[in-house]
Amino acid sequence: MALLETRNLSKSFGGLQAINNVSLKVEPNTVHGLIGPNGSGKSTFFNLLTGVYQPDAGSYIEFDNINVTGKPAHYIAEHGLSRTFQLLRLYGELSVLDNVLVGYHPHTKYSPFAPFFNGAEVRRQDKIVKDEMFELLEFIGLAEHAEIPAAELSGGQRRLLALGRAIAMRPKMLLLDEPGAGLSPVNVDNLMATIMTLKERYKLTIVVVEHILKVVMSTCDTISVLDHGQKISEGTPEFVKNDPAVIEAYLGREMADEDIRAAMDA
Amino acid sequence: MRILNKMFAGVVAAGIGITATAAFADDIRVGITMRMVSENGQAYGQMMMDEIKGINESGGINGNMIKATLMNDECKSDKGVANANKMVFQEKVHLLIGSSCSSVTLPIVDVTAKAGVPQLVPHSTNSKITQKGSEWIFRVPVSGRYYGGVNAKYVGENIGTKIAYICAADAASVGDCANMEKQMKARFGVEPAYRADVQEKEVDFRSHMQKIKSMDVDGILVAALAETMARALVQSYEAGIGEDVRRIGSSSASNAPVPKIAGDAAKGVFFTAAYAAADQRPIAKLFNEMVKTRYGIHAPDHDFSQAYDLVRIMEIALKNTNFTGSLADDRTAIRDAIANVQGYEGLASGPISFCAAATPQCRDGNRTAVLIGYTKGGENFETEVLARVTMEPDFGLE
């Protein structure tokens, strides 16, 4: 039984078909890679899954046996689908601890009016949640920075915080949008190791979009390849690597040197 | 952080400054709250200050100086009340003068009534001001209840009863319209032939004017503030309504911007006011000359004359007051002295008299309105006095 399933997922912006009839299944407890050249629609695909964009008519998205097609982002998040952003989108002026506390938001048990009527209950529950979030911060190594504003963290720490915030809501599935962008190869390896530990610890299913093919090839169970908004290949890393369609898509056009090298390394 | 400490020191210094404002015991303290926002508005307040300075320079009140404080209330009731409170409780004034706007004077009446401070009203015409039953209130201008009667009487007897009304939404104009309508109904049993309620600063009257044109009315009442009225007058001619249809202005027609902006369209417009610059009495001619040289204003409107009359009435009352040094007693004595002013003849169109009872009959001192017509518009406008009407003290009360 797939945890996430899309059928005929499409999205066009004006005349541009960003995503074209993509059907995809993600099995529970796997790491599913999503690759493709620049502009192939990977980020749009994430935005459709998480409700940031509304899909075109005829599309269907099912998450955890619930039809979430066209549902607002917060509804989908409440059902356990979490994500990170390529540009992180941290809450810069909020403290590190508050950032993960916002991530926990869907599980808040008191009503928004509770601070007026039941301050004691708010404080009691917040205390429990804060301890729990502090544990999470300790795990990702940000505990000693808990009180400083997120904007004052270093680049690597911010990537970790983005990850922590996404995990704070105890998701069933985590979508990672280029988690390694801008990091040095060593740091990328460290980050991926952390992600894998988190996966085990929190029983996550992960879908990862990544430019650095080496990362994808080494960690993913299944890989889907997007090109021009269409799924052109899917299978194990070994299968995808040798699929002529994929090679055509990657090499048949201009691409960054780094990407070619990375692809060849894998 | 040093700057925070500096700020703290500043606050302390400001606090000391507040205590330092306590005045000399022998001064007679007068507080004035006025709408000081327009050019004329500032000139009214300035004239009062200048006149009070004049009294001080010629020996003061039986040797005592008057210390006047002028504050701006922007024609807003909350600010006016704050000013009144500040002057009554901080400046500890003997007498309060204010305000220009009825909507500011109305709440201040309650402040002075409760604190026991005599209050002289310079400009406000709303009839409810004196109906609140305060013992401490005295009105120098003509109450709105008289204006409506004078206007209606003259219009019905000399022009006709088929009148179109254009009423803007500001306090004075709404009152003027309502009073006129009420009096036309009471005297002649007629309803308005046409009535349009427009915005306070309406700019487009053309559709109303076209409708009025097709109705063949005897007159059009334009009740609005000066600039708005001027626009309406100009547009009435642009719509082709002839000169035979008389244009009637509300009380603000006496303000100089009306003939200045309306130009030729102001000719033939008439209105009721408490003072006419066309007044031929020597005192009026002297006054016109004085306002022109001092403030550069051609043909002062009745707000100038009322400000001037008010200072004279205050002077008379203060000279008749026995000051004991006890603030409460002095305030009461000033109140009684004002109530004793009888038949003051100044710039106002008729004599001003007060009496002791806390009734509108006693406290609306001026009952004579004058009907004024513009004979020429533009920068150097000219006016003529059409009629002078004195009303019964009870007139317009329910």
Next chain:
Amino acid sequence: MGILSFMADFIDSLAKRHRLLPWLLAYALLLPLPFVLTILFNEYLIDLANRICLFILLAVGLNIVKGFCGQVTVGHIGLYAIGAVTSAVLSLEPGGFGGALGFGWPIWAAIPTAVLVTAFAGLIIGLPSVRLEGAYLALATLGLGESVRIFIAVTPALGSSTGLMMIPAPRIGSFVFDSFTSYYYLVMTAAITGIYFSFSILRSATGRAFQAIREDTIAASVNGINVVKYKLLAFVLSAIYAGLAGALFAHMPPGYLHHNNFTVIEMVTLLLMVVLGGIGNVWGGVIGAIVVAIAYDQTKDLVFYFMDRPIVFQPLVFGLSMVLLVLFMPRGIGGWIEDFQRNRRFVRRSEERLSGTARNP
């Protein structure tokens, strides 16, 4: 620096014993203020303090929607008007002296009803925030707020141009809140309670959701925050503050309301308080309200002469200070407060680390 740190340490040590202790201490210190002011200065300053309390309620309320949630609203003054007029009309006697509408309700029923009505109006003023942002939202809320004022101005039943007058003062039994001092206890209690609840909101999940929306709307929605619901909630909460301030303003002697108490100029004054205080900082808003109200009071009789014509000083002072503030102190007084708090926290953490007593916050 020294005295401030000492005070901050003292407040911290109180808060450690019991969360409410600093608040009770503040309340206890403010209780004798009317007597202190009367003895040291004069009674008028109590009236000024009362108005400052109303401004504090308004500024703290505005800070929830603008500071916490980042929604630019210029309609707050319209909500203030709704609270004031509703409570006034409900409590006025039918067929009273002013000729306006009246229902003759007891005041203690009129005020909560007015607050509820204003909360609902806040929902409506907040509706444009679902689709609009920034300057467009400001324009839409400005229009809504101003239309409230115009509606009052043209409706005789709501006072129109004559205003609502002789609005009764609150009373308990035979005790009437009609003096500066007695009213002070009403508005001061309301202001302190308002500030307290503002912190309660800020420190709950509700406040964190508001701030998340301010910082990044898309990230907030993906974190499971119902952005529309929370934006509207911020408007409703701030409307509750505005409604309470309005109702207390209506019943404050001499009990008079006029639509020109609620114009754009008043809204700008309110914005000045929040901007001076530092957007998003509760204490900043409070200090902003105090500073602006006192500055306004102290400059109101300043007239200077230019070519022998009197020029009223105040608008000039306020216009200039607004421009200078935005240019040179964009974070307002709240910016200083935050820097101060952050420095203190940093120093404390370093000390704890040195002495080996570091703990989880």
